[in-house]
Amino acid sequence: MVMEKKNYSFPDASGHFGKYGGKFVPETLIAPLHELEEMYHQVKDDPLFQNELMQLHKDYSGRPTPLTFANRLTKHFGKAKIYLKREDLCHTGAHKINNALGQILLAMKLGKKRIIAETGAGQHGVAVATVCAKFGLKCVVYMGEVDTHRQSLNVFRMRLLRAEVIPVTSGSKTLKDATNEAIRDWVTNVKDTHYIIGSVVGPHPYPMIVRDFQSIIGREAKKQIQEKENRLPDYLVACVGGGSNAIGIFYPFIDDEQVKLIGVEAAGYGLQTTKHSATLTLGREGIFHGMKTYLLQNKNGQVEEVHSISAGLDYPGVGPEHSLLKDISRVEYVSVTDNEALEATKLLTEQEGILPALETAHAVAYLNYLMPRTSKNEIVIVNISGRGDKDLNTIIENLGKTK
Amino acid sequence: MIEEYIEKVNADNEKVLSIFLTTGFPRKKDFVLLAEKVLHAGADMLEIGIPFSDPLADGQVIQYSSQAALESGITVRDAFYFAEEIRKKTDKPLIAMTYANIVSNYGIDKFVNDASASGLNGVIIPDLSLDEYDRFITFQKEDFDIVLLATPTSSEERLIALDTKSSGFVYYVSVTGTTGTRNGFSDEDISAMQKTRKLILQNKMLAGFGISSPENILQIKDFCDGVIVGSAIIKKLMNNESYDSIANFVSELKKGCKITL
Numbered sequence: 001m002v003m004e005k006k007n008y009s010f011p012d013a014s015g016h017f018g019k020y021g022g023k024f025v026p027e028t029l030i031a032p033l034h035e036l037e038e039m040y041h042q043v044k045d046d047p048l049f050q051n052e053l054m055q056l057h058k059d060y061s062g063r064p065t066p067l068t069f070a071n072r073l074t075k076h077f078g079k080a081k082i083y084l085k086r087e088d089l090c091h092t093g094a095h096k097i098n099n100a101l102g103q104i105l106l107a108m109k110l111g112k113k114r115i116i117a118e119t120g121a122g123q124h125g126v127a128v129a130t131v132c133a134k135f136g137l138k139c140v141v142y143m144g145e146v147d148t149h150r151q152s153l154n155v156f157r158m159r160l161l162r163a164e165v166i167p168v169t170s171g172s173k174t175l176k177d178a179t180n181e182a183i184r185d186w187v188t189n190v191k192d193t194h195y196i197i198g199s200v201v202g203p204h205p206y207p208m209i210v211r212d213f214q215s216i217i218g219r220e221a222k223k224q225i226q227e228k229e230n231r232l233p234d235y236l237v238a239c240v241g242g243g244s245n246a247i248g249i250f251y252p253f254i255d256d257e258q259v260k261l262i263g264v265e266a267a268g269y270g271l272q273t274t275k276h277s278a279t280l281t282l283g284r285e286g287i288f289h290g291m292k293t294y295l296l297q298n299k300n301g302q303v304e305e306v307h308s309i310s311a312g313l314d315y316p317g318v319g320p321e322h323s324l325l326k327d328i329s330r331v332e333y334v335s336v337t338d339n340e341a342l343e344a345t346k347l348l349t350e351q352e353g354i355l356p357a358l359e360t361a362h363a364v365a366y367l368n369y370l371m372p373r374t375s376k377n378e379i380v381i382v383n384i385s386g387r388g389d390k391d392l393n394t395i396i397e398n399l400g401k402t403k
Numbered sequence: 404m405i406e407e408y409i410e411k412v413n414a415d416n417e418k419v420l421s422i423f424l425t426t427g428f429p430r431k432k433d434f435v436l437l438a439e440k441v442l443h444a445g446a447d448m449l450e451i452g453i454p455f456s457d458p459l460a461d462g463q464v465i466q467y468s469s470q471a472a473l474e475s476g477i478t479v480r481d482a483f484y485f486a487e488e489i490r491k492k493t494d495k496p497l498i499a500m501t502y503a504n505i506v507s508n509y510g511i512d513k514f515v516n517d518a519s520a521s522g523l524n525g526v527i528i529p530d531l532s533l534d535e536y537d538r539f540i541t542f543q544k545e546d547f548d549i550v551l552l553a554t555p556t557s558s559e560e561r562l563i564a565l566d567t568k569s570s571g572f573v574y575y576v577s578v579t580g581t582t583g584t585r586n587g588f589s590d591e592d593i594s595a596m597q598k599t600r601k602l603i604l605q606n607k608m609l610a611g612f613g614i615s616s617p618e619n620i621l622q623i624k625d626f627c628d629g630v631i632v633g634s635a636i637i638k639k640l641m642n643n644e645s646y647d648s649i650a651n652f653v654s655e656l657k658k659g660c661k662i663t664l
Binding site for chain 1: 473509529530532534561576
């Protein structure tokens with residue numbers, strides 16, 4: 001795998017994306033972070049490692065995922081052509097497997113025998129439990145207690161995969177607390193344990209490593225759209241919680257300035273309420289989970305409890321690279337509400353026969369705002385980051401309310 | 404000031420006992436009284452924890468006290484107010500302990516100035532690594548110490564570097580893990596501490612994490628200049644033990660700091 005030469009070149013050698021990122025962790029974790037970084041630099045350009053990973057993507061995960069022309073959805077809006085990058089078709093049902101496969105190979109290179117992970121919606125937990133089953137490693141997944149109820153199917157899936165799922169009862173009992181608990185586990189069991197972080201968050205080198213593993217999405221999409229349309233798209237749209245699927249599709253296009261990049265956050269009950277997860281839209285600089293980044297916090301610097309109908313977007317922070325991309329205006333960050341996401345779930349299902357995850361539905365929902373300002377000769381690609389089977393309970397409970 | 408105080412205690416052939424309390428825990432109204440009793444019972448230093456919603460380095464006990472303090476409305480200003488009140492009653496070192504976001508949200512200049520004005524002598528920031536130190540500590544004040552942490556996983560090179568940067572003392576995290584009580588120290592823990600001690604040459608070294616009894620102190624006192632006890636105290640406060648019973652416990656711990664084998 002050869003990385004494109006880029007004008008845009010972050011993080012810097014010290015692990016910062018401009019003023020964001022860095023390593024704000026207890027000293028105990030510095031040694032394993034350095035060790036991880038060193039190993040990653042070794043394998044990054046090692047053809048053996050990259051071939052092994054590509055083989056797994058192809059034969060195990062089912063890559064490349066298709067770029068599907070959304071014929072009826074395009075007609076529905078009557079504007080630009082809409083293509084869907086189908087990460088929902090990956091093994092385990094979301095883009096999370098891309099990173100899990102990369103990191104499990106890294107963990108084995110590091111000689112680690114035990115894997116830990118945090119999970120919100122459960123998609124990352126399932127992906128990690130899956131690769132641990134495949135390679136025979138012990139797996140512990142931390143999941144907020146609230147999320148274990150919202151996503152009970154995924155809890156069962158993880159247990160079926162022989163992962164130990166530990167419900168986290170501290171704080172808001174969601175993704176942020178699951179991440180705290182995973183980091184505490186890592187501090188304690190640092191010798192034999194590798195922490196597979198699920199998004200482009202946490203201390204350096206994680207935001208870089210996860211981005212690189214996820215950027216296969218954008219590299220494929222770039223090639224596929226060239227084949228189909230012989231040109232680059234005009235817009236890329238992706239949902240942003242921690243921001244891994246978004247960075248994954250954006251990153252290979254960052255130097256193509258004509259391609260507009262749009263990240264869609266969760267506005268929950270609405271930006272005027274306190275029940276949202278729109279970190280980049282309403283947050284400010286803070287230090288959280290080992291990184292400096294935009295953060296939803298109160299005036300005293302305490303992290304806010306956030307809300308989204310989708311457990312995967314329910315996070316008060318965001319990847320530090322997104323913070324930089326916002327500040328340099330390379331990506332436009334917007335938000336849509338729970339109800340808009342639910343409606344978009346229906347729309348995509350009815351128009352294209354694709355049931356998106358509630359996270360993904362946020363990206364689809366933004367088409368209502370974006371499409372009217374596009375023209376027929378333009379092209380939009382939406383990253384369909386995951387499928388919605390896991391959300392059926394939530395969808396059934398909520399769709400009644402909006403009607 | 405902190406270093407001189409540690410030297411003075413050590414000169415009497417005693418190890419330093421530093422006690423951690425969470426600001427305003429278990430109650431705001433007589434927190435100063437608790438601090439006074441702890442100091443009077445033999446604590447040489449007091450660490451005043453300023454609560455953060457997401458304390459990564461802390462185990463369940465201090466998570467609990469932090470959460471309770473936040474629910475009772477404790478802010479940085481309250482911690483400074485209490486420090487001011489405690490300072491009126493003691494000449495011993497008082498040190499703030501809090502997370503990077505609390506300091507940066509308050510503003511590093513303002514934090515150092517206000518903390519210092521309230522009688523605090525330094526700050527411990529457990530998620531501020533050496534890697535971020537220069538970008539983060541953009542303001543310093545004579546006689547206000549920034550204490551860095553060393554751990555069993557720190558390389559020799561890092562130990563030397565953080566010994567150079569740290570002031571007041573070096574906080575040695577005696578086990579890999581979060582704060583909280585454990586069943587004594589393994590031979591491995593002890594040998595890591597001995598190794599570290601040999602490399603910390605510019606500062607005094609105090610050991611913390613997992614120290615909860617006079618027996619624990621006896622096990623490690625020869626390899627450090629003092630010990631820090633937090634969770635064991637907070638746990639007793641959680642169980643509604645009286646302040647006098649806490650004071651008795653502190654004097655037991657201090658006895659452990661004095662015995663020479």
